[in-house]
Amino acid sequence: MMFTDDQLALQDAARRFARERLLPRYLQREIDAAFEPGLVQEMGAMGLIGIDLPEQYGGMGASAVTAGIIAEELAYGDFNVSALAVVQSLCGTIVARNGAEELKADWLPRVCRGEATFALSITEPRAGSDATALRLRARKDGDDYVLDGEKASTSFAGQASAYIVFARLGEGTGSSGVTAFLVPATADGLSTTRYRDVGSHASGRGSVFFDGVRISASHRLGAEGRGFTEVMAGFDFSRALIALQCIGAAQASIDEAWAYSAEREAFGGPIAQYQGVTFPLVEGETQIAAARQLAYHALALRDAGQPHTVEAAMIKWFGPRTAFDVIHQCLLTFGHYGWSMDLPHQQRMRDVMGLEIGDGTAQIMKLIVARARVGRAADPKRQAAAA
Incomplete structure (x- = not known):
């Protein structure tokens, strides 16, 4: 592009x-x-x-x-x-x-x-990939809303100034009644914990608890019951950005591996003279270049006002997986030096791995694409009903 x-x-x-x-x-x-x-x-x-x-x-x-x-x-x-x-x-x-x-x-x-800073709170202990299964409750009390429940897997939990929270208003099921709120971190009754994660320690991840948290109606985002629609539209945007995060990290490791291959000597010359060293890096460079183009294509479609759900889902599963594999190969290129916490490849691998899960797993992304191609035939709920 x-x-x-x-x-x-x-x-x-x-x-x-x-x-x-x-x-x-x-x-x-x-x-x-x-x-x-x-x-x-x-x-x-x-x-x-x-x-x-x-x-x-x-x-x-x-x-x-x-x-x-x-x-x-x-x-x-x-x-x-x-x-x-x-x-x-x-x-x-x-x-x-x-x-x-x-x-x-x-x-x-x-x-x-x-x-x-904002943090997004949608995932719950029993509602991850099935984002419509939210249990955090909101009830109206005069001109306010009162929130009770727990959000899980919230990045920047305990660090954010406010949380964009999705709660269920009323007794509906599925996406019915899901409503969005902006909840300041200073709100009475709000508390957080922090997880011990594999990576991304600087950003952190944790649970957010709501114990009778009272929020003014002025802090509601959109109409009642429209929260799920709004967040799903936003994910098409963030999924392409997430892929580019992973691509950026992988590109850093590739650049470092190329430089090392030209400097490191073995058997009388730089290891870059061996195709067993350079070809895997060429393959990684190619894969990252392809992923980059798909990510920017999805964003360009968004800018043009065109549908981009499929492209965003494609790059959301392909980008993190490709980046992880490429960074892994770069780590191996460094040999025993690569197997060290003092070099950044191990950290990039751990950080990228988290986004093979966050904002939608590969399985969910592939299901989105499959449904776009063959419609209800790819819907497991339809197949269960037919049985």
Whole structure:
């Protein structure tokens, strides 16, 4: 895909920031399990957060493709910093499209400046891939809503300034009654825990508990019962961005492996002279290039107002898996040096692996594509009913 001059300028700024500011501390942020003070505000000052959000709320009104460029470049330096930017774009878009004017004017400029952050809370202990099986309850009480229940697997739990929460209003089933709310982290009755995960320690993941959390009706996002529709539309956007996160991380490992193959000597010369070393890297470079094109194609379709659910689902399963395999091969290229916590390949593998699960597993993504191709014949509920 060809980028405009403005996109190339933004790409260059994000690339320099990622390599000079993020990459040197990638491993340290994992150890600290946190971003260093001031980093998010620094990104906000550079326009690297919420770049796709409307200008009136502090964003640049940039295209989805431009948001993808930023996500990929940031992930080259630090996968988890890029994840923060992706989550702000996803949640910020939900707020911008569905929030009351006063709510948008309060929250979105602060998010774009890096002074506040959102987290998305949809998954529950018994509702992962089946996002319609939500049990967190919302009930009306005068002009307020009261939330009770638990959300699981929330990235940035305990760190975010507010949570975009999806709860069931009433006694419906499926997507019926699912309603979205913006819940400040300071709300009475809200508490969080943090998981001990395989990777992505800097961004973190945990549960969010709601014990009689009272939220003003002004914090409802969209109409009652429309929450599920809104979040599903947002996932088509975030899935392509997630793939580009993984691609950015894989590209960093490939570049490092190429440099090492030219420097490392064995049997009287650089190991790059051996096809057994270079061909796997060529294959990885090719696979990543193909994944990159599909990701930007999905985002370009979004910018053109065209359907892109299938393309987003394709790249959501293909991008993380491909990136994991490529990073693994890069680790092996370094030999016994690669088998070290002091090099970043092991961390990139662990970080990327998390997104083989988050925002939709490969199985769910493939089911979306299959249903688009053969309709109800690929629907397991239909087959069960027929039996």
